[in-house]
Amino acid sequence: MTFEHACALDAVPAGGVLAVDVAGTEVAIVRTDDEVFAIHDVCSHAAIALSEGDVDTEACEIECWLHGSRFDLRSGKPTGLPAYEPVPVYPCKVEGDAVVVDVAHPINETEL
Numbered sequence: 001m002t003f004e005h006a007c008a009l010d011a012v013p014a015g016g017v018l019a020v021d022v023a024g025t026e027v028a029i030v031r032t033d034d035e036v037f038a039i040h041d042v043c044s045h046a047a048i049a050l051s052e053g054d055v056d057t058e059a060c061e062i063e064c065w066l067h068g069s070r071f072d073l074r075s076g077k078p079t080g081l082p083a084y085e086p087v088p089v090y091p092c093k094v095e096g097d098a099v100v101v102d103v104a105h106p107i108n109e110t111e112l
Contacts, residue, residue, distance in 0.1 A: 001091060003100035006038065010097065017062065019051035025103040027090065030073055032057040037073040038092035038101040045069045045083035076108045086111050 004022050012018045012031040019041055020027050026041040028051040041051050043064040053065040061070045061079055069083035076089040088106040092099060 001102045002104055003091070003093065003095075003102050006092065006099045006101045008097055009036070009094055009099055012036070012099065015055055015057050017051045017053075017055055019049060022090075022101045022103050027101055027103065028062065029092070029099055029101075030055055030062060032060065032073075035060075036092055036094055036099055038090040038099075038103075039071065039073055039076060040088040040090075040106075042087065043067075043069055043071075043083060044078070044085035044087050050087070075111075076106075077111070 006020045006022050012029050017028050017030045028039050028041040030037045041049050048066045050062050053063045060073045063070045070080035076086040089108050090101050090103050092101040
């Protein structure tokens with residue numbers, strides 16, 4: 001795996017999301033109370049930035065602001081219509097005070 005710097009951990013507020021570019025890939029870094037996730041920052045339904053939507057930390061989902069599609073942050077699977085195609089979810093971890101992401105190896109690659 002090839003992890004690359006995405007952002008500083010404190011740049012992502014708890015319960016919030018930050019849009020970043022990692023090696024030319026648009027990624028939404030989402031922080032729940034105790035976890036960090038990296039999901040492709042484009043809704044599979046309407047090509048809208050997911051980072052502009054709301055995060056549901058209890059359900060571990062992000063919602064597209066335009067049509068209300070919801071995606072599981074762990075799997076990228078849609079949990080609410082109108083989207084029916086998953087979006088890539090990338091391995092990520094915290095190293096020191098930084099969030100690093102591997103955009104070359106999506107977690108859900110076989111489902112895309």
